[in-house]
Amino acid sequence: MSPRARLLLVVAAFLPVLLALATSSDIRQVNRVAFVTAMGIEEGEEEAAVKVHLLVAVPSRTPGLAPGGGGGGGGGGTGGGPTVLLTEEGASISEAVEKAKAKLEWELNLGHSKVIMFADSLAEKGLQHDLDFLMRWEEIQVISMLGVTPGSPRKVLEQKPLLTASSADHLVDIFTRSGSRSPQVMPIYLWRFYALSQEPGQDGYLPIIGTTEGGDAKLVPMGTALFHQWRMVGRINESETKTLALLMNQRLENLVGATLKGDRFTMILSEAHVDRRLTWQGESPQLRVSVRSGGILQERRSALPLTTEVILALDEAFSRSVKAETEVLLRKIAAMGSDPLGFGRMYYNATWGQADLAWFAERYRKATVEVTANLEVKHRGVLGE
Secondary structure: OOHHHHHHHHHHHHHHHHHHHHHHHHOOOHHHEEEEEEEEEEEOOOOOOEEEEEEEEOHHHOOOOOHHHOOOOOOOOOOOOOEEEEEEEEOOHHHHHHHHHHOOOOEEEOOOOOEEEEEHHHHHHOOHHHHHHHHHOOOOOOOOEEEEEOOOOHHHHOOOOOOOOOHHHHHHHHHHOOOOOOOOOOOOEHHHHHHHHHOOOOOOEEEEEEEOOOOOOOEEEEEEEEEEOOEEEEEEOHHHHHHHHHHOOOOOOEEEEEEEOOEEEEEEEOOOEEEEEEEEEOOEEEEEEEEEEEEEEEEOOOOOOOOHHHHHHHHHHHHHHHHHHHHHHHHHHHHHOOOOOOHHHHHHHHOOOOOOHHHHHHHHOOOEEEEEEEEEEEEEEEEOO
């Protein structure tokens, strides 16, 4: 055997050992790691403190992944199931999380956190410090979805849904509309809300998720929290959220209703086009919105015969309904001082960035509203009660 062949034989014999030594320091056993899937943040009991709730998935408690193929079953909570809800308080978010890590026998991984929920009381005081830290924290994904809870987020995170493994999965389904096209929720990512909070002349919004009362409590959308810069200044209900989603051109199956000669009709909008403009009358801003849409009529069995005259009358009835709902919503959010539709940004851009936004914000609250709506029944024949 030649010297070269002997050298290749020696290298081949030791190669597996060398590869194992080079990679062994980075190996993590999945049953020794716990993954944070959702986080809740609220004010702490101590002054200037923050309380953090962590919903943690524990693979070692899942059948098939635990040593010996065992592991616990069942739902969430702080018991022996595959999910654990931890609560810690600290002077900062990072301090509270470090306290939680110190109490676990597993390595805690935050990189899989999908949802971050803030208590409404904290949102009303302002989220700038918390969001700034979360954006810079390398363990948190900027594509985490944000929301607001009425009261403590713990009540939302500790729910045990019937069809999903944990409340984190249920929240993701709500925010991403998996299995549903509900316009009652307008989801938003961490990076997007952070950007809107700093955008000159436009404000952010967060969906509100709460729980029903009673023994079979479940998670439900409860409208939308509206912000001015970093602080929550008001909220709108589920019906108003549908109208706001329509005005923001979110591609949703929005259901609108109208009454004609005592019969109630509904229509699903399918081709909505919304135009928003800012005009002036002296020093008073005018918020002008135009809504055009076709839709699919859902007919009641007891409805009027759908003649051409009835269809044209329905077009007018649906248009009046959307016009009235839009006018009420625009006045309401302007009075709050929140601008999720970006009228202030239109003013800012028109002045080439030289605008006095404080001057505009003062007048925006009392702006006049002009809405035109043109809805048409494009399809019919779907029966609905």
